[in-house]
Amino acid sequence: MQELARGFADPVLEAQDVFRAAMRALSRPGRPQRLVTELAPPAPLTPEAAALALALCDYETPVFLDATLAAERAVGDFLAFHTGAPITADPGEARFAFISNPLEMLDFSAFAPGSPEFPDASTTLVLQITGFTGRGLSLEGPGIKGRIGFGAAPLPAGFAARMAANRALFPRGVDLLLAGAGEVAGLPRSTIVGED
Amino acid sequence: MTSHHTGEMPAIRYNFAYLDEQTKRMIRRAILKAIAIPGYQVPFAAREMPMPYGWGTGGVQVTAAVLGPHDVLKVIDQGADDTTNAVAIRGFFEKTAGVATTTATAEATIIQTRHRIPETPLGEEQILVYQVPIPEPLRFLEPRETETRQLHALEEYGLMHVKLYEDIARHGHIATTYAYPVEVAGRYVMDPSPIPKFDNPKMDDCPALQLFGAGREKRIYAIPPHTRVRSLDFEDHPFAVQRFAKPCALCAASGVYLDEVILDDRGGRMFVCSDTDYCAGRQAQGHRGEMAAPAAGQALDVMPGLDPGIHGVPPVLPAQGVDGRDKPGHDGVSDRVGGAGGMP
Numbered sequence: 001m002q003e004l005a006r007g008f009a010d011p012v013l014e015a016q017d018v019f020r021a022a023m024r025a026l027s028r029p030g031r032p033q034r035l036v037t038e039l040a041p042p043a044p045l046t047p048e049a050a051a052l053a054l055a056l057c058d059y060e061t062p063v064f065l066d067a068t069l070a071a072e073r074a075v076g077d078f079l080a081f082h083t084g085a086p087i088t089a090d091p092g093e094a095r096f097a098f099i100s101n102p103l104e105m106l107d108f109s110a111f112a113p114g115s116p117e118f119p120d121a122s123t124t125l126v127l128q129i130t131g132f133t134g135r136g137l138s139l140e141g142p143g144i145k146g147r148i149g150f151g152a153a154p155l156p157a158g159f160a161a162r163m164a165a166n167r168a169l170f171p172r173g174v175d176l177l178l179a180g181a182g183e184v185a186g187l188p189r190s191t192i193v194g195e196d
Numbered sequence: 197m198t199s200h201h202t203g204e205m206p207a208i209r210y211n212f213a214y215l216d217e218q219t220k221r222m223i224r225r226a227i228l229k230a231i232a233i234p235g236y237q238v239p240f241a242a243r244e245m246p247m248p249y250g251w252g253t254g255g256v257q258v259t260a261a262v263l264g265p266h267d268v269l270k271v272i273d274q275g276a277d278d279t280t281n282a283v284a285i286r287g288f289f290e291k292t293a294g295v296a297t298t299t300a301t302a303e304a305t306i307i308q309t310r311h312r313i314p315e316t317p318l319g320e321e322q323i324l325v326y327q328v329p330i331p332e333p334l335r336f337l338e339p340r341e342t343e344t345r346q347l348h349a350l351e352e353y354g355l356m357h358v359k360l361y362e363d364i365a366r367h368g369h370i371a372t373t374y375a376y377p378v379e380v381a382g383r384y385v386m387d388p389s390p391i392p393k394f395d396n397p398k399m400d401d402c403p404a405l406q407l408f409g410a411g412r413e414k415r416i417y418a419i420p421p422h423t424r425v426r427s428l429d430f431e432d433h434p435f436a437v438q439r440f441a442k443p444c445a446l447c448a449a450s451g452v453y454l455d456e457v458i459l460d461d462r463g464g465r466m467f468v469c470s471d472t473d474y475c476a477g478r479q480a481q482g483h484r485g486e487m488a489a490p491a492a493g494q495a496l497d498v499m500p501g502l503d504p505g506i507h508g509v510p511p512v513l514p515a516q517g518v519d520g521r522d523k524p525g526h527d528g529v530s531d532r533v534g535g536a537g538g539m540p
Binding site: 027124175 | 212220222225227228229236239265345348381383420421423
């Protein structure tokens with residue numbers, strides 16, 4: 001039996017701090033926000049993705065793990081213990097999905113897009129990435145003054161087209177949080193993503 | 197604490213910002229979805245708060261979920277920092293979160309407001325939290341929640357245009373002066389809460405994040421920064437804000453929203469800034485309106501030396517459609533029905 005990695009040292013204030021980073025990220029799409037945590041979750045779950053999970057997930061939010069995360073039993077144990085969230089194998093019923101390998105991620109259509117009456121009942125995807133490049137994609141929409149460049153790696157082929165298909169569902173659709181080292185950026189469904 | 201063996205009640209301790217952590221997470225998830233779908237009303241499980249519905253329970257829950265120990269909180273009620281509702285909510289967060297509070301708009305990181313947007317332009321790092329009595333802009337046109345939800349889903353807002361048209365047919369102009377409906381990011385029609393329509397243009401392309409909380413109705417919605425917010429109108433009856441015939445009687449500011457203050461029972465009245473921080477700031481800079489205390493060096497209270505017996509003040513009549521009501525305090529449902537003109 002492996003020892004369980006610890007959760008937030010201060011659950012109240014750290015959760016607030018991580019939430020504020022996520023809120024700034026989604027209200028200012030494509031602009032990475034500082035997200036610093038001391039968590040040391042089991043690999044391949046990254047500290048930043050773990051911090052978002054501990055701040056936002058609980059028994060009300062079924063969590064989906066991609067194949068690489070699901071293969072590591074310690075990850076599911078860590079999330080289940082610290083958040084109480086049920087781990088689901090069905091991406092369509094997940095409120096949060098954690099993706100450690102964006103290159104092989106499922107199509108957005110596998111996740112819950114919400115309904116026309118309740119578009120908020122949709123999955124938030126947390127993508128673990130290695131870093132932000134600031135170019136490759138162009139973003140416009142709510143939260144963005146004019147148009148900005150954005151890039152992150154790794155992202156799957158045809159990412160802009162996937163985001164465009166997601167945008168076409170608006171107000172339905174999934175929302176993305178991209179968690180890199182010490183940073184998080186948001187790509188909500190409202191953002192119009194183009195190739196730069 | 198010396199209460200262990202004395203039989204006294206122990207001091208009451210609260211979680212940071214009063215709410216329990218699960219409630220905060222639930223509200224935070226609603227806020228994130230609200231930001232992702234600008235103008236859409238996200239249902240949330242609003243809790244009982246230690247204040248009655250109508251006194252800002254929605255705004256308080258949003259503020260409590262967002263607030264951190266480094267935030268500086270400002271609370272206004274119809275523009276004023278010193279009315280009962282504002283003072284009570286500021287005190288609530290001083291007590292339960294120990295955060296710094298301010299009355300200066302520029303110093304605040306979070307501003308909770310009832311029915312005004314401050315005159316001082318907001319910045320990128322600020323968050324404006326609105327207290328909302330009735331979040332559904334179509335509610336007085338269609339009472340059934342199931343129906344209004346369908347109308348939003350179908351982007352069917354003809355009813356609202358009919359209502360505005362009926363205003364024109366009856367009054368010659370759009371007589372809605374507060375809670376004036378807006379379209380957010382080209383999609384959802386949204387109730388901006390009962391702010392005067394004077395404030396509507398400030399919501400458009402605002403650099404601050406705007407969050408709306410309705411406690412009794414259990415809805416949260418949001419406008420991200422730099423989002424297009426358009427007040428509904430017609431080509432031949434374009435949206436226009438209230439104008440005032442004279443500047444503020446205390447600080448001489450023009451282009452700001454003024455409250456009417458009745459001075460006596462002979463028709464005496466004055467118009468002063470509804471934003472007390474803005475007004476006090478201008479007076480501190482030496483600006484003097486026609487009824488301000490004359491000399492510098494005197495106390496700069498918001499309404500210095502107002503003698504209830506003053507009369508013979510020339511009537512200052514504002515232009516059309518000014519909502520000069522000043523009802524600090526709470527929002528009953530009936531607060532909304534009358535002023536918006538002919539409801540079908």
